[in-house]
Amino acid sequence: MAQKELMTGKKKSVDYEKVQSSPQFKQFLSRKKKFIVPLTVFFMIFYFLLPIFTSYTTFLNNPAIGNISWTWIFAFSQFLMVWVLSGMYVRKAASFDKEAEQIIHEQLK
Template structure:
């Protein structure tokens, strides 16, 4: 490899880069599946079941509780991803330094 030139094919095939992709995939795929299941569970359950129409607290039904829980779940996943992304960025920056890329 010449100074300033990066062999991207070799970098992409390296064990370090593959490990980074594997770690990202191991976090992102399950979280995405969980999010989609949790998100679509409310409309499916309200369409086919009636137990969410029962009062939880006063006039507030379990459907409203579930809907509010979706906001909490979204914020929680965003916070989790932000923290995890910082770790992924650090690994990526270390990898770029190793292969001679510019640190951003």
């Protein structure tokens, strides 16, 4: 498309209100929400469980491996969780970007 713009010297402007009201864009947002909302809910629950468990229970204080308690394992797993969720999002965001570009391209036709 960029080559066509260079040849004609004209650049089509995108009518973002038209894009936003299109059924393809609404389906796109729905699919995006179905991915992002559950991951966010899982992250928030997993994140806040550590301070809740350490404040109101004692079972994480038990030794897991030698002198290392379950609290340390849970805390370390939060770092792993962030890396895994971030990796999942980065891969999925690439497909979201391609799909959004395709929707915008279709609106320019």
